[in-house]
Amino acid sequence: MKSNVSDLWKKEDWLAVWIGFVIILIACIAVLTGGFDFSAAKFSTWHLWEGVAEKKSLIAQLTGPFWGKLLKTFLVLCVVFTVGVKLQGGEVKKYIPAFLCLFVLAVIVRLISAEFTLNRYLEWAFWALIVGLLISNTVGVPAWLKPAIRTEFYIKTGLVIMGFSVLFSNIAKFGLYGLGIAWIVTPIVIIFMWWLGTKVFKIDNKPLVITLASATSVCGTSAAIATGAAANAKKDDLSVAISISIIFTILMMVFEPMIIKATGMSQLMGGALIGGTVDSTGAVVLAGNALGAEAEQAAVLVKSIQNILIGFIAFFVAIFFATRVDRTSDKKVGAGEIWYRFPKFIIGFFVASIVASFIILPLAGSSQVSAINGVLDQYKNWAFVLAFTSIGLDTNFKEIAKQMQGGKVLWLYIIGQVFNIALTLFAVWFLLSGVVFDIPQLDLFK
Amino acid sequence: MKRSTIFKVVTIVAVVATLACALYIMAHRLGLSDELDFGAGAYYYADIPGFDKIVNTDSYSTNVPTWVHIVLFLAWGWLMYRLWVWIDGKGGK
Numbered sequence: 012m013k014s015n016v017s018d019l020w021k022k023e024d025w026l027a028v029w030i031g032f033v034i035i036l037i038a039c040i041a042v043l044t045g046g047f048d049f050s051a052a053k054f055s056t057w058h059l060w061e062g063v064a065e066k067k068s069l070i071a072q073l074t075g076p077f078w079g080k081l082l083k084t085f086l087v088l089c090v091v092f093t094v095g096v097k098l099q100g101g102e103v104k105k106y107i108p109a110f111l112c113l114f115v116l117a118v119i120v121r122l123i124s125a126e127f128t129l130n131r132y133l134e135w136a137f138w139a140l141i142v143g144l145l146i147s148n149t150v151g152v153p154a155w156l157k158p159a160i161r162t163e164f165y166i167k168t169g170l171v172i173m174g175f176s177v178l179f180s181n182i183a184k185f186g187l188y189g190l191g192i193a194w195i196v197t198p199i200v201i202i203f204m205w206w207l208g209t210k211v212f213k214i215d216n217k218p219l220v221i222t223l224a225s226a227t228s229v230c231g232t233s234a235a236i237a238t239g240a241a242a243n244a245k246k247d248d249l250s251v252a253i254s255i256s257i258i259f260t261i262l263m264m265v266f267e268p269m270i271i272k273a274t275g276m277s278q279l280m281g282g283a284l285i286g287g288t289v290d291s292t293g294a295v296v297l298a299g300n301a302l303g304a305e306a307e308q309a310a311v312l313v314k315s316i317q318n319i320l321i322g323f324i325a326f327f328v329a330i331f332f333a334t335r336v337d338r339t340s341d342k343k344v345g346a347g348e349i350w351y352r353f354p355k356f357i358i359g360f361f362v363a364s365i366v367a368s369f370i371i372l373p374l375a376g377s378s379q380v381s382a383i384n385g386v387l388d389q390y391k392n393w394a395f396v397l398a399f400t401s402i403g404l405d406t407n408f409k410e411i412a413k414q415m416q417g418g419k420v421l422w423l424y425i426i427g428q429v430f431n432i433a434l435t436l437f438a439v440w441f442l443l444s445g446v447v448f449d450i451p452q453l454d455l456f457k
Numbered sequence: 458m459k460r461s462t463i464f465k466v467v468t469i470v471a472v473v474a475t476l477a478c479a480l481y482i483m484a485h486r487l488g489l490s491d492e493l494d495f496g497a498g499a500y501y502y503a504d505i506p507g508f509d510k511i512v513n514t515d516s517y518s519t520n521v522p523t524w525v526h527i528v529l530f531l532a533w534g535w536l537m538y539r540l541w542v543w544i545d546g547k548g549g550k
Contacts, residue, residue, distance in 0.1 A: 056494065132483045183526045186519030190526055198537035206544055261479045265488040300490050308516050327538050335545060418468030425471070453516045 023164050026095040028359030031171025033091065035363055038386040043375060051389035052081040054125035069122070085114055088393060095164065102158065109159035116142060116404075117396045132261050134291065135392070136232050136253055136399045143403015152404050162401040166240050167356035169394030173233065174363030176384045176391075177319055178372060185312035188451050192287050192438045193316035199434060200228035201324070204427040212419045217336050218244035219251065219414065220423065225324055226256040227427045230317050231290030236395070237321045241329040241354050243337070246402040251414045255424050256290050263428075264294035268301040279450065280443045282306030286313025287435040288428075308453055322360045329354050 019025050041049035057069040089110055096106045120142050124135035146152060152160075182190065201224045208220035218239065225238035232253050239249045267289060271281035282305065285298045292314050299310030333352035334344045372380050415421060441447055482488060 128483075128486075131486070131489055132479075179527070180523065182530060183519060183521070183523045184515075185517050186521055187526070187529075189517075190529060194530055194533055198534065198541075202537065202541045202544060205541065209545070258475060258479050261482050261488075262475065265482050268488075294488075297488055297490055297493060300493060301488065312517065323534055327534065327541075331538070331541065331545075335542065418464065418472075421468060421471065451517065 020098055021100075022355070023095075023099060023161075024167060024355035026098055027164060027167035027356045028171055028362075030091045030095055030168045031174070031356075031359050031363065034087075034168075034172055034390050035175050035366075035383075035387060038383050038390075039371065042379060042383045042386060050080070050386045051084040051087070051393055052077065053389050053392075054121050056125055056127050056130065058127045060128070067127075081118070084389075084393060085111075087390075088114070088397075092161075092164070092168075095168075096158075096161070105155070105158045109156050112156050113159040113397060113400060116146075116400050117393065120396050120400055121392075133257060134232060135396055137257050139396050139399030140250055140254070140403045140406075143400045144406060144408065145403075147404050148407055156404070160401040160405055162246055162398050162405065163240065165394045165398035165401065166236055167354075167359075169391045169398065170237055170240065171356055171359035171363055172387050172391040172394065174322065174360035175367045175387055177322060177360075177364040177367070178380070179319065179364065179368040180372065181315045181319055184315060185309075186451065188283075188442050188448075189312050189316045191442050192283050192435065193313050194320065196287060196431070196434045196438050197228045197317065197320055197324075200427060200431045201225060203430055204228070204423060207426060208419075208423045212416075212423060214416055214419055214423070216245075216248065216414070216416070218242040218332075219248040219420065221328055221332075222248050222252040223255065223420065223424055224427060225328070226252045226290065227424060228431055229320050229324055230292065230314065231256045231260060233318075234321050234324065236398075237325040237357075237360070238328050241325040241357060242332050243354075246405050247410050247414045250402055250406060250411055251420060255421065259424065259428065260290045260294045263289050264298045268298045268306075271302060277443075278303045278306040279309050279453070280439050282309030283313050283439045283443055284432075284435055286310035287317070287439070288432050289314075292318070305453060312453075322357065322364060325354075325357050325360070329357055 020029075038049050041047050054069075055072050056067065057072065058066045059069075089107065092110060093103055093106055097103050117139070120135060120139045123142070124130050124133075124138045129138070185192075201221070204224035204227060205220060208214045208224070209217060214220055221242050222235050222239040222244045226232070226235035228234075229238075235249060235252045235256060238244075239252065244252075267285055268281070271284065276284070281302045282299045285302070285306070286295055286309060289295045289298050289310075295310050295314045296307060299307035330349065330353070333349045337352060338344050338348075367380060367383075371383070443450060
């Protein structure tokens with residue numbers, strides 16, 4: 012198999028990279044020059060049934076400017092993805108009406124996941140899957156909608172955009188303590204879960220094993236998305252891994268601080284343990300906050316280092332699968348073959364991250380980078396919502412049940428997570444208890 | 458009772474208990490904070506409202522240069538990758 016120069020403008024991976032770069036470039040120009048507003052539409056939190064004093068209605072936010080922004084978001088996404096589909100040989104006439112319908116479904120998903128109670132615990136990835144699954148398992152997906160179901164294309168584009176928010180400077184935010192807790196433990200847990208899943212439980216679906224292992228040890232949904240794409244995981248694999256991670260995050264967010272408090276662990280140690288083990292970042296902040304301000308800060312420091320890992324883990328997974336899992340013969344896979352199979356969007360992710368960390372951040376400062384990420388974040392979310400709605404539309408409940416492999420997948424997660432907690436606890440004790448090293452002092456609490 | 462049946466029963470119990478627990482937490486709004494306007498649903502730090510104030514705070518000073526962190530980061534990553542390949546190769550495919 013050989014790579015051609017035309018792959019650069021014909022293959023999905025490269026097109027996702029270019030689309031991601033175009034959106035990042037426009038966002039940078041918009042924010043740095045202040046010349047125009049490129050931000051995408053976003054629903055603010057609204058209340059449906061909560062008896063709160065300041066009840067925010069959905070209707071109140073559906074004003075003229077909102078509709079304008081929504082139209083702009085649609086046009087930007089429709090143009091870039093249509094060009095991408097056309098270059099891949101798709102039919103524009105069939106794609107545009109299908110994309111319009113998919114976008115409407117994505118709007119419904121974002122509307123549901125902006126509701127106060129619904130967005131407290133379950134992220135939009137979950138609601139996107141539910142909406143898609145409800146349609147595909149009841150009325151069915153009409154043939155004319157299928158041209159827009161391009162899950163991988165949307166995911167890869169979203170990941171390239173997400174790369175800009177991954178700042179390498181975060182690696183030293185908690186010194187060697189943070190690196191030790193976040194980075195020593197993470198790969199060991201992944202390798203343990205790989206061994207447990209493939210050798211002990213003998214699960215044949217290796218992409219599912221690695222997707223679940225990354226979700227458990229790194230940072231839940233975003234790690235699952237990146238690793239799943241790197242390992243060529245099937246749509247059902249991603250649904251299963253993310254659903255398990257989301258449900259258990261709810262439990263861990265509540266029980267972990269309770270148990271830590273009961274053991275009398277220091278805030279610094281408790282926060283670091285939470286940052287290293289609870290999957291979603293929102294849940295990490297909340298669980299840390301439940302222990303106290305110092306715990307919240309420690310939890311965020313460790314989690315922000317883990318967030319840098321996403322790209323590296325996806326890179327190693329892509330190399331591993333290209334050289335060991337996907338090879339068809341026992342011959343050693345050459346560099347050309349590895350390059351051919353390597354998911355190129357990972358390069359886009361890294362380039363975006365490097366540009367943000369080493370060019371834009373030093374030149375423009377952290378407040379400008381945050382402002383750019385504020386714009387990009389919404390495009391990333393729209394791309395992922397389109398992807399997860401597509402997954403739901405392309406899946407049926409029976410397939411998901413089959414992916415659970417008679418419960419083995421659930422136990423792989425549970426045992427892997429227990430191992431993750433035990434190993435992180437050991438790392439936290441070793442580094443932060445004061446028994447082996449001096450206890451570090453966070454600046455705010457000196 | 459067969460081992461497979463026991464495994465099935467234990468798995469079903471675990472699933473039901475997990476879902477019941479999650480539903481209880483959601484129904485009683487446990488684990489939320491009045492000061493923070495988000496929940497576990499904010500899965501990535503850029504999704505958290507005002508995330509820059511939380512994440513971009515310089516709250517720890519270290520004398521160890523950033524490049525040392527990067528070298529250690531890459532070295533450990535490479536070492537773990539070799540370990541992964543070795544473990545995967547043991548005991549056949």
